[in-house]
Amino acid sequence: MNNRQIVIASLPTDKLQADNFALRTTPAPTPAEGEVLCRTLVLTVAAGQRAGLQGSASYAGAPRTGVVMGGSAVARVVASNAPDVDVGALVACPSGWQDYSVHPAAAVRVVEDEGDPAHHLGVYGTNGLTAYFGLFDIGEPKNGQTVVVSAAAGSVGHLVGQLAKIAGCRVIGVAGGDEKCRLLTEQLGFDAAVNYRAPDFRDAFRNACAGGVDIYFDNTGGEILGGALRRMKPGGRIVCCGVVSQYDTSNPAPGPRGVPGLLINNQVRMEGFLVFAYAARYAEGRSKLREWVKAGRLRPLQDEFRGLEETPRAFIDMLGGGNVGTRIVRVGD
């Protein structure tokens, strides 16, 4: 049985290119004692993975070439050498970009085999949990407060905005393009949306935030962070979740002016987090998210590519802001 794998052929020197990846075919691995063999059904690509390809080590460790690109999937167990995971089970696993992967049973999580398996990568996966813990635990939204989200049509952002609405907040989304902005206000319940690619972005952003910002959920860093910093209310919180404006480059911009001066003057808390720190509370997060999805209060979005070989393109396009919601790649059936 063949296993197609997408490996890191070279590290990007500036913007990531398709030829930084290569397709390789090897025999599918055999599960050892206590392991399972998983057939990848759906992969997700996440902007934060680009940080892992930067020269300096990120939270994911220093990047290496010649290895299978990492990534999360929902997969079908096709062979099992572990007593507690049956063949046929649907699991979430850190498959990497390949058709087949083996894992110790403890490294896979059996998920509900109902509906679209991709939801386990989006709203019930890392994206949903990131939105949930980032907004509620770091952001601490209160009824009536104003929340700004960047990359608001993105995999995490579109959920953050809807969760903030559930919390009773006024929500302003920042997204790239008028179409995304319309989606946010017309379909996802955002109160306002501002297109950061429009020539009048600064004015439009200032107007949308005229009453001040209590929580800025930052997925981008860069200029939008700089603008939000100047609009924070006293006691405001900046949830540092991602820096997509800085991932796909070898020359990161300096930090925003006004750090730390504006943090002091406006008594602002700016806090970075990794969702993995909340692993012990994932069940709580998933249960809440499921409740809101089932009640029709939270609408998860995704967009799709088809075929393992399309994964690099799906990833690169996403780094340019091409995605709406969680970007997934359908790999197998």
Place this chain on the structure above:
Amino acid sequence: MNNRQIVIASLPTDKLQADNFALRTTPAPTPAEGEVLCRTLVLTVAAGQRAGLQGSASYAGAPRTGVVMGGSAVARVVASNAPDVDVGALVACPSGWQDYSVHPAAAVRVVEDEGDPAHHLGVYGTNGLTAYFGLFDIGEPKNGQTVVVSAAAGSVGHLVGQLAKIAGCRVIGVAGGDEKCRLLTEQLGFDAAVNYRAPDFRDAFRNACAGGVDIYFDNTGGEILGGALRRMKPGGRIVCCGVVSQYDTSNPAPGPRGVPGLLINNQVRMEGFLVFAYAARYAEGRSKLREWVKAGRLRPLQDEFRGLEETPRAFIDMLGGGNVGTRIVRVGD
């Protein structure tokens, strides 16, 4: 009765100069109903006041020329038109840089008339309270953790380091000059001190922080903040208290690289505060500080200038790092 006043003659265009101030003599004011007339005994100058002279409004509001320079003093009540404050009382008040000032009785605070009145401006004044609430409430030190303080021989820093020792932490001070560094380790109990003016500062700082930093108490911003950001442990806290490296300039530096990326990767909280937010808890803070001073566990330092006319020089010299501990100016007896 004459009142000498130091007024803001012009706003600084780059570094603050003595001729940005002017001495003016007017008749001493008369207290209206409910007011007291105060004779300034001791003034303090604080680096944060420089921010109030910058073109853009700080927390103190936009700067104006032709007005008496603001500032805190301990003063003697020499005339009273208020039933609850007697002539002869020693009070802390927002006198500004002048010999006499009038205040509503509610704007002055009667203080213990015992020992050096300057302590009410240092360890029991804004400096001590800033160190106390900043370290304990924002920094949340735990026994055995590592705390780094910048401007560590300064008005707030020398207290922060000693409070962190009381909390059972390992304390590293960053100060300008070998003499200050010796003072910190030999007399104030700091575990290590690093001279940021030494040519090997970066290496020395890296070595001192080799085990990682739990709390960085930032009084300076700039390069030291940038270095500390790279040394923070997961879950670390950066207490944003002051930005003395950026006050005395019209061209503030960009923010430190790695904001927000390093905050995310290392799950770091960076939080700005103004001590005024803790006004309701000042009594608690003063009582703790007094207890530690009396027990000999906290040693407040101050240095002195003499004469109201010396206040601009005392202030400008402090902005260049000339002070050790709280800088005060003795104005009257």
